Amino acid sequence: MSKVKEIVAMGLGAGKEEATLYKKFVHSLENLQAYVGGYIEAIRLGEDMVIWLNEEGKLQNLEPNFSLTDREGVPYDLVVGNVLITGVSKAGEAVSLSDKQIKEIEKRFLSRNHLNMF
Numbered sequence: 001m002s003k004v005k006e007i008v009a010m011g012l013g014a015g016k017e018e019a020t021l022y023k024k025f026v027h028s029l030e031n032l033q034a035y036v037g038g039y040i041e042a043i044r045l046g047e048d049m050v051i052w053l054n055e056e057g058k059l060q061n062l063e064p065n066f067s068l069t070d071r072e073g074v075p076y077d078l079v080v081g082n083v084l085i086t087g088v089s090k091a092g093e094a095v096s097l098s099d100k101q102i103k104e105i106e107k108r109f110l111s112r113n114h115l116n117m118f
Contacts (some may be wrong), residue, residue: 008096010085010105011035013061017112021102025078025084027094035084037062045108045117049101057081067110071118073110 005085008027025031032052041055055064062081069075085105087095097105108116 007086007094008102010097010102012065012083012085014065014081019105019112025086027086032084033078036082038081044088045085045102048087049097050086050094051079052084052094053079053084054081066113066115069110069114069116071116073114073116075114079115 005027006024007027008020009027011020011022011025013020029040036052036054036057038057038060040052043051043053044058045051057080058078060081065081065083066077067078068077068079084118085097087097087101089095110116
């Protein structure tokens with residue numbers, strides 16, 4: 001029997017005004033797929049965080065969530081559907097977000113609808 005891995009993660013539901021901080025998100029492929037509603041895709045957010053989203057979200061016409069912006073705050077892509085943000089180890093494994101990372105995510109959101117990727 002494998003051990004359940006609980007991590008701290010931030011959820012951003014499409015159409016929701018507020019992010020949700022999960023203190024005990026049970027990390028597994030099945031739970032990630034259930035949260036995003038399909039196959040998962042990972043986008044690195046800096047060196048130590050990952051945005052998990054639905055790989056086929058745009059093809060499925062999922063509800064817009066937020067735009068990704070460049071250094072100047074100019075949008076260059078749209079993220080759709082529910083997303084989950086976790087920490088990531090040097091080995092590429094999902095790990096809990098630290099308090100510092102949570103503050104970094106909050107800082108990167110220029111508004112609820114715009115995430116600065118740099």
